[in-house]
Amino acid sequence: APIAGVAAARLAMLALRRRALREYWYDAALLAAAAASYELANVSLRAIRKFGGYYQAPLPKQLIAPTSQVRGNLHMTLQSIQLLFGASYQGRHPQLNLSAELHWVGLGLAAAGLAVAVVTFFPSRTFPSRTDRVSQILAAATICTLVAGVFGTLIQSLSYAHEVAILLPLGAVLAGRMLPPLLPARWWDTSSEQRSSRPATVVFSLLGIWLAAGLAALCFAASWAPLGPPQQQLATWLAGHHCTAGLAGYWQANSTTVVTGGQVLVAPVTPESLDVRHWESSSAWYDPAQSRADFVIAASDPSVPPGGLSILTVRKRFGQPAREYTVGPYVVMVYDYNLLTRLGGRAFPGVPGTG
Incomplete structure (x- = not known):
């Protein structure tokens, strides 16, 4: 769905700008492939079911949550995101609270990456180099997942956090794609006269310390005796x-x-x-x-x-x-x-x- 939506939006933008027909083919092919993949998946599932493999359980009859549940869904979706990014304090040993605070940085970077992707979603003269097709699809997929979590009926408790688990890799990729271009170009210059840039040194030093602290917290938690299975x-x-x-x-x-x-x-x-x-x-x-x-x-x-x-x-x-x-x-x-x-x-x- 995100691929089809982005492809359709890009085709509409090309039509509004009256671009040459040769520029339409890639997004038109993506749109056709996205539509074909839906029916191909249905055919594959029917074949698997016919040969005794597995069958896909139907979706719940009520996919849209009533208005009275939206606020609760929003709270549960936010808690699920905290849990996925390791920024949740729920069920965490007090000695690992610092680890959760470190992961808030990662969650903030992911949120910043999504915000930049949304702002630069449509091509413009201000942000011509950050509106690539992949970033648009990632942003659309993230927003669709968030909307489904808030207005759907699947996130009933933290036990259902896996329903939005895709937000973790999507957020990481968006942060990696969208945030580095915000830094001044000279920060990436490796020539000797630019290596002493103070802002660059401070930023990269802080990131290095953050990564080292996260690794230390991971090693500390891994040194604990493992819990036995509940059963x-x-x-x-x-x-x-x-x-x-x-x-x-x-x-x-x-x-x-x-x-x-x-x-x-x-x-x-x-x-x-x-x-x-x-x-x-x-x-x-x-x-x-x-x-x-x-x-x-x-x-x-x-x-x-x-x-x-x-x-x-x-x-x-x-x-x-x-x-x-x-x-x-x-x-x-x-x-x-x-x-x-x-x-x-x-x-x-x-x-x-x-x-």
Whole structure:
């Protein structure tokens, strides 16, 4: 979309200036390629789905947030940007607060790069050399992402910061492309008579100190003992008790499976109805002819993040378990039959024979 939008804008500018037709071809080709890429992506996804690979989940029905949520979305988007750039104090050890303050400099440089790109977006006599096509596309992509975060429905909490993660590389590239040309040309002159320029020495010295301090903070944080995976206790217990396949909520299922190195396969189910969760899962995990699941991981208190399945919901769906074990904040509910036979939603889109 940013490429198509920039190409269309550049074509409009050429038309307004009544430029020669030979100057239109590049942006016209970009516009055509952007349009073709959309349909090519749809064809590719249909082919992948037909051959049993994966299918793309549909977008939420409500993409535009109501007016009452825009202010909250703005606050959450700004917090997400702070987190992405390392400038957030949330959850940070007090000894690393200085590291966050150092990253505010990087965030400021990225914001300055975007501001310059917006001001110089359209060609002019004042800024003829900083309106290149790549910078325009980067600026358009950044603005589109920001608008989607503020007026959309995807940024519900900091857990969704990855939805706007592209802002980090976009900001870095914009800062690198847009800010250096603002410096006087003589600062880049390496001849001996220009090397003693005091402003240049001060600016580059400050940047060097900033980079060195950031590297020192990184090394200091890296020297700390690593935190263990949150599901380590649960994963160790399951592997030690030969519980090899079961069901759980999304967060407990994926992380537990990874922590055990695949020794235990925990398939995710929906928290409300305990049906198959089609998100990031495989149809083979839920096929009773191929797999057997005989335990469910429930949370002692589902209201405590990252939550989990309710014990009451599990009993309502699968009945009274044969055995129950409390492992940290979780309850492992073991059954004497294959739980997959009672799962709903086992039919995966694009996968023949499931159901």
